[in-house]
Amino acid sequence: MNSDLEKLFTEAFRLLGGTRPIPPVEVRFYPYAGLHHTIRLRSGRAYVRLSDICRDSPADVQRALAFVLVARLLSKRIPAAHEKLYREYSLKPEIQRASDIARRRRGRKMVSSAQGSVYDLDRMFARLNRRYFQGELPTPTLTWSQRRTRRILGHHDRVYETITISKTLDSPEVPEWFTEYIMYHEMLHIKHPARVMNGRRYYHTGAFRSDERRFPHYDEAQRWLERVARQRRTSRARAA
Ligand SMILES: [Zn+2]
Known part of the structure; x- marks a missing residue:
């Protein structure tokens, strides 16, 4: 069915796999919510699902993608030329747009309330907006994460x-200025959109960083972040 694609993956397994036997490969396109692909091995067969955004991508891009995915599966270094080719393709405006549209149409987003048990995100945003952005930032949807994630403290989704x-x-154990700092950081992502330079996306540009340092509790916040990271390492060590 996708025999040309399957040949590309077979080639990638042959060149990256060393002495491993080459598994039979099955490739399907899948309507993922975004430019997303998966590869897994089960009972000696490789199952590949590629974002349907790549259905019409050029053959050299599909070949590069095959090497990227197989290298990831085998924990091998991704050949630099393939990585660069695929990355440049994925950053093309029309591909980004197709990916954004797929996310909007297909992605489901859990939105909970902005009112927490201690802090109210709507009020916090309005206060910081007045204080540091002349009230000029457009108000996004503000939400507490569903799960108590410690790894990601804040996230801005531009889509x-x-x-x-x-x-x-x-x-109540987290000082208000720290939660405000995390919010302020995410607000800076609205003010400073990511820049693409040399085929890479930069989120924390120089201008972003210098604005970030203007936050009055910046130094304390950095120390708090280090503490959070330390606690995370300890709790992981305990779990292991
Ligand atoms: Zn950031």
Whole structure:
């Protein structure tokens, strides 16, 4: 069915796999919510699902993608030329647009309330907007994360115009200035859109960083972040 694609993956397994036997490969396109692909091995067969956005991509891009995915599966270094070719393709405006549209149409987003048990994200956003952005930032959807994620404290999603703040920060044990700092950082992502330079996306540009340092509790916030990272390492060590 996708025999040309299957040949590309077979080639990637042959060149990257060393002495491993080459598995039979099955490739299908799948309507993922975004430019997303998966590869897995089961009972000696490789199952590949590629974003349907790549259905019409040029043959050299599909070949590069095969090498990227097989290298990832085998924990091998991705050949630099393939990585560069695929990355440049994925950053093309028309591909980004197709990916955004797929996410909007297919992605489901869980939105909970902005009112936490300790902090109210709507009020916090309005306050910071007045204080540091002359009230000029457009208000996105503000939401506490569903799960108590410690790894990601805040996230700005430009497709959904959403800022998500980790529920772990809705706690009387977390000082208000720290939760505000995480919110302020995400607000800077609205003010400073990512820039593409040399085929890479830069989110934390020089201008972003210098604005970030203007936050009055910046140094304390950095120390708090280090503490959170340390606690995470300890709890992981305990779990292991
Ligand atoms: Zn950031």
